[in-house]
Amino acid sequence: MNYAIEQHLDHHRLHHITIGTDAAARFVREVADLSEQRLTYMPYLRLIAADSLQQIVGVDFAVQINALVRDRATGGFTLAVEGGFETMDQRVAFGTAVSHLIGMPNFDDMTGNYYACFEVRDTDDSDSYLRQAYRLFTLHTDGTYIRERTDWILMMKMAERDAVGGESRLLHLDDWEALEHYARHPLAALPMTYQSPPSKNYPVVMEKPTFYEHHGKACVCFIDQFVYPKTISQARYLRDLSDSMEASSGVVSLPLPPDHLVVLNNHFWLHGREAFEKHPDLYRLLMRQRGYFREE
Numbered sequence: 230m231n232y233a234i235e236q237h238l239d240h241h242r243l244h245h246i247t248i249g250t251d252a253a254a255r256f257v258r259e260v261a262d263l264s265e266q267r268l269t270y271m272p273y274l275r276l277i278a279a280d281s282l283q284q285i286v287g288v289d290f291a292v293q294i295n296a297l298v299r300d301r302a303t304g305g306f307t308l309a310v311e312g313g314f315e316t317m318d319q320r321v322a323f324g325t326a327v328s329h330l331i332g333m334p335n336f337d338d339m340t341g342n343y344y345a346c347f348e349v350r351d352t353d354d355s356d357s358y359l360r361q362a363y364r365l366f367t368l369h370t371d372g373t374y375i376r377e378r379t380d381w382i383l384m385m386k387m388a389e390r391d392a393v394g395g396e397s398r399l400l401h402l403d404d405w406e407a408l409e410h411y412a413r414h415p416l417a418a419l420p421m422t423y424q425s426p427p428s429k430n431y432p433v434v435m436e437k438p439t440f441y442e443h444h445g446k447a448c449v450c451f452i453d454q455f456v457y458p459k460t461i462s463q464a465r466y467l468r469d470l471s472d473s474m475e476a477s478s479g480v481v482s483l484p485l486p487p488d489h490l491v492v493l494n495n496h497f498w499l500h501g502r503e504a505f506e507k508h509p510d511l512y513r514l515l516m517r518q519r520g521y522f523r524e525e
């Protein structure tokens with residue numbers, strides 16, 4: 230067996246997958262010529278990386294991770310290779326292989342690439358909460374303000390130093406006590422205006438409802454920073470919904486060790502981040518990819 234799937238120790242809905250040392254070493258050898266730069270410049274190499282992983286770990290691995298991320302009861306997994314990686318190129322190739330077994334990433338206008346790496350440090354001068362280390366990052370879904378579908382997100386811990394705190398905060402919609410109330414509310418299906426700040430390089434205004442149905446189940450689209458309600462009652466609805474999610478007993482803080490990645494279904498999982506503890510040398514680098522399922 231090249232990989233093992235087990236129940237995640239920190240979340241009742243998630244599974245943790247470990248790829249064994251030998252398979253990991255073969256993958257690293259196989260993608261040795263797929264540098265971060267080549268993957269960026271030549272899109273087809275990203276699918277070649279995915280194919281290498283599939284060939285080495287097994288086609289059933291691809292089937293399993295696709296089933297997990299689509300399954301409403303689960304909708305996500307964490308994944309790591311035994312022994313970890315040595316270089317950034319290896320990490321990017323691995324994250325890229327996994328994402329391309331699931332679908333195709335959305336183009337990231339902020340970085341002009343198919344992925345983004347976010348540094349968190351002691352200081353920050355950005356125009357959103359993304360990199361502000363000492364602030365709790367509230368629960369949200371990704372891709373709220375973009376045209377393309379964002380069915381899944383992948384986050385991989387690329388590096389971490391002097392970092393205490395900063396865990397991912399996760400909430401599955403079915404673990405939220407107030408889901409029925411907010412998903413059936415008269416404002417639930419009202420299209421809300423989403424617009425991102427200048428750093429995202431995406432000067433587009435989108436209208437998306439907060440709740441919608443997929444396979445008869447409620448799904449959500451929400452981020453507090455980029456939504457522009459037009460009335461006091463809409464603002465109250467969004468504020469109360471956010472407060473209710475934040476207070477939910479279903480919120481779990483998930484530690485993500487270096488070289489581990491997490492994949493979540495973006496239709497029914499919300500994510501955020503705990504605040505970090507103050508440290509002058511705090512450094513964390515996270516890679517994010519998000520995109521759509523290929524065959525839907």
Ligand SMILES: [Fe+2]
Binds near residue numbers: 369371500
């Ligand atoms: Fe996010």
